[in-house]
Amino acid sequence: NAGVTQTPKFRVLKTGQSMTLLCAQDMNHEYMYWYRQDPGMGLRLIHYSVGEGTTAKGEVPDGYNVSRLKKQNFLLGLESAAPSQTSVYFCASISWGAKNTGELFFGEGSRLTVL
């Protein structure tokens, strides 16, 4: 059972380049989230999705775009990378039910460096 898988795990970009981070979950979860983690800042929500074909902005959406064409995949795109986007990115998912503990399931993270 893979859970939440993120690719790539590491990437170095030059300023202005574009890239896409892929998040895949095999738990049939409806909700998916993208967070970034920076020193002293905790985890901040970039974008989220409540189901296939839907996306919404989180706390820090500027400079990022997302798509959820398939229920199991949530893509995070950087159209023109900036050094301020150097961070560790985490994808998470959840499926709410009557006995839910509220637990978000996280991927292992993708470390992105923008030079």
Added chain:
Amino acid sequence: DQQVKQNSPSLSVQEGRISILNCDYTNSMFDYFLWYKKYPAEGPTFLISISSIKDKNEDGRFTVFLNKSAKHLSLHIVPSQPGDSAVYFCAASASVEGTYKYIFGTGTRLKVLA
């Protein structure tokens, strides 16, 4: 405007003693509170949660206490073990516009000394 705050960036505790990690929040609409543990180069892993209708939840060595009037929650680890050394994130969730949003604190780095 930080809705979930962890005011202690780090904590050191002797092995076998109690570790107490604290978290404060400002939004009374939060309905779930969670603690996550994070090791370097790994994703956060769920530790324990508590619904806003309860004031205590226990799971083995881990107990979470919720004080709604003070908007404060704490995680107690007893006894602390060296393997507990990690960064602990407090999180709160609320249903907003048909979905659940999670707000995380900045984390507390716990070091358990052998």
